[in-house]
Amino acid sequence: MNLILAERALPASRAPAPLLQVEDLAIGYAGSRTSRRVVDGVTFTIAPGEVLALVGESGSGKTTTAQAVLGLLPPNGRIERGAIRLGDEDIAHWPERRLAALRGTRISLIPQDPTTSLNPVRTVGAQIAEILRIHGEHDPALLRARVLDLLGRVGLEPAATRAGQYPHQLSGGMRQRVLIAIAVALRPELIVADEPTSALDVTVQRRILDLLDELRQQDGTAVLLVTHDLGVAADRADRAVVLRHGQVQEAGSVRQVLAAPRSAYARQLLADAPSLATPRLRPPVPENAPQLVTVERLVQDYPSSAGTPFRAVDGVGFSVAAGTTHALVGESGSGKTTTARIIAGFLRPTAGYVAVDGTDVARLSGEALRQYRRTAQLVFQNPFASLDPRQPIGAIIGEPLRNFGGASRATREGQVRAMAARVGLPEDALDRLPTALSGGQRQRVAIARALVLQPRLVVLDEAVSALDVTVQARILDLLRELQRDLGLTYIFVSHDLSVVRLIADTVSVMRAGRVVETGPVEAVFRNPADPYTRDLIAAIPGGAAGAREVVP
Template sequence: MTAAKAMDRPVLEIDNLVIAYKDQDAFHSVVHGVSFAVRPGEVVALVGESGSGKTTTAQAVIGLLAENGRLESGAIRLNGTDISKWSQKQLDTIRGSKISLIPQDPTSSLNPVKTIGEQVGEILKIHGRGDKKAIEARVTELLARVGLSHPELRARQYPHELSGGMRQRVLIAIAIALEPALIIADEPTSALDVTVQKRILDLIDDLRREFNTAVLLVTHDLGVAADRANHLVVLQGGRIQERGPTAEVLSAPRSPYTRKLLADAPSLAKPQRVSKANTGSDEYAIVVENLVQDFPVKNGRETFRAVDGVSFRVRKGTTHAIVGESGSGKTTTARNVVAFQKPTSGRIVVDGADVTALRGENLRQFRRKIQLVYQNPFGSLDPLQSIFQIIEEPLLNFGRIAREDRTRKVHDILERVGLPESTLTRKPRALSGGQRQRVAIARALVLDPQVLVLDEAVSALDVTVQAQILGLLDELQQKLGLTYLFISHDLAVVRQIADTVSVLHDGRQVDSGTVEDVFLRPGSDYTRELIDAIPGTKTFALA
């Protein structure tokens, strides 16, 4: 075989793959006849929602299917050799050396009781790549290569001492340690802030070019795929809906499902919201002036300033977004607004009430005016209660309301959020993520509040479900005149839903104004960096 032909030969070939999971006593197929190939130096993205089969397909490639999963038929060829029938012992010889995995969650993927150096060095030790001294030197080299400062220090630290982005870099160091021919990146940045996400994806791209590595990118984010992949494979229900060169698929999608994904992706969609910032009420639902929040550190002898002089106003019936990365102070600000904590100084007025002055019964009754919707709809709903009980509970906490009136109110609000009555007898675990978030919104609305604070309320949802929830919020705002305080790290979503925005960085407000002004004329380098990091803004083709 000539060198040119060898370079053109796929590193990975998936041929008519069928995978099934055992449920009770029977196996049910979840991946149906999937086929695609990945060549050296190429990025192929598997794109789809939860349950589409993309992660299952990737797990099958590296032989890490769940215990109840099995490969029914089809071939998985690595450099021309079918490894689909290999034993785990055989697969151990190529994991890390020929094929490696960058997992989704850096927190659960690293051993909390082993140092970073031990964990990076483990794969070198398993494959006999040098003595102790040589492995230590290679570990330091790898940590430096993935952009970690002070690599000798990082090698001695434990995972909890590193940020999420730093831990993800450690996983990449492990994945590239033996310079494999194929890297599977399974949602490698979904848990990261947008600027950290961009840096991690840039790093993977740099390494791909340097080593001519083939990359199988698993993602639900079509914006990320648009930026980073040469080819797309769109999955739904375990079947390929569309595949082809990225630019071709995105410019002329043939599948209705792909067209819907494109329409729902906030980073690829054009903003359609007409701002109400200057056309709504002249009254302000929320006024925050010079907000400061300090927290004690070092046994209370010192303080850390989480929020430093933040000010903004939200007109009634509009949406104000607070954006920033982890640690920016956005959630602390939200907790101050809903009176979950008292600020160190500053003034907060919600619907005419001075929040900082409220005490006792007045503070309790204030909860009727403002409600909070959390990020994780599963963690915020009591798993032992029925959906009826979950939505009814706030009504039981405020005054005496007849049972018939409570029942009517629960049914009415359920209908408003677009859920069938049959949902009421079910438990949260029986619902999808989008249905659970609708329940969380229903529970927040059952007291007829004037203000909703939404803390990363759509960040845990698939793109189409996210679009449905954003559409629901817009509809509810139009019908009920609600005011939203929308907390998010995702500027693409903010561009879709918000009228005005405050950008926070290290507790300080570095930009504010209408969404249009901030996006078109950002006033700070940090805001420009956030906007530049929105996925979907790069050219489709990779160099």
């Protein structure tokens, strides 16, 4: 591994004394009968103006630790041991009244999901003004001036217009800027940023993180950055603390942790992070390879309140060779998911031609469309929402077989067991409900359900984006293995180019419903022709940390 890292310059105003000291922190959650410890012995410090990343998978304890720093543990959470020192004061066991006075003034939170963190029935200006009003500013003219100044600082212009808008009138990136404006309104000493960009497209993510960096440098604010993405930590943090099962596995400068991780877990996280991983060079697709999918002049219009139809897909065309993976990439609203759903037979296009294995999908209806499910299957993004929580896993995987009939119950059960084993599910999982399985296991169930009819084409719509990086890496390995063994063809929909580079043979980059660039993955990555493609590639996290050499 050759990892080239540039050391981040620490702020010149950095004081020798820590701003925050977390010492031997232990946190438990009380259940109906017993208490479960989820953080055990966590220790770290943050200096003024410094960025410390708390890195780990779901269940690692990173968010619980951040909640404790903010005094926002859930009602059944309790600090069992340790100290949280802000300056010279241990705030670990302060009552809520004292903690509430700290939040906003000395410590602020940027939450993960801008969709659920803002009040949908209040304007964004009113919501920014509220934090100022709570902390003593009541003059209407001064309040408005401060709100407009804050909106301008976070790049929401024209500020007067934005102040009067409601959250639903703003994009995801704009809503996250509103949350940042609220967080920095009182110039706190410490900002806790809990996965602040995980729900955003990569280019929006980069702009939000750039903004946070800029504001931090202007005000000397320290940042506790909670993230599962080592690439983000590599770009944005001075130091990193890697957590697993509530315990510190690794701590040190980002340079040290990424270049020479001491713990096996940190090494695994580094190996699995798609933005830092070595791309696997795939042989080029032969020019005369038979094409399984052909898309020509595809158009999809939707009605709009303005009267003029909204064109979500505008003249899209590409082809996919049998047995290969073709990626559709682009930001939200690019038309990639709409295109994928048309190919899977879930939408009838306004115009254009889609052929899969010689069948004109756009003309299918009734029984012919139902039979098409044997050829093409769709795997959805969210394994938590796409499985019926009331059905056991065996019934979920076997549902397509029951829908098509023609086989005895014993035969179907044998096929279900064989497919469950094929995707790496333990046999005893077949009797469990989805809630008893991890996220990675649920996605394996979704893949097994899609493959049980032995389709030739599988459309994967952001199928790994909701998974932690190590689980994501295992699912990508599984997809490659299944493709090799079963001759599957994939259409892989993603906004994450680092994942696309690991799994796809060819790619079409979409923007505003159109394909702006298409070709072999390595050619597009090495020499992107369109400025939008170059922008997407530049926004991949981990670029500031360098990259491993591509070894042929």
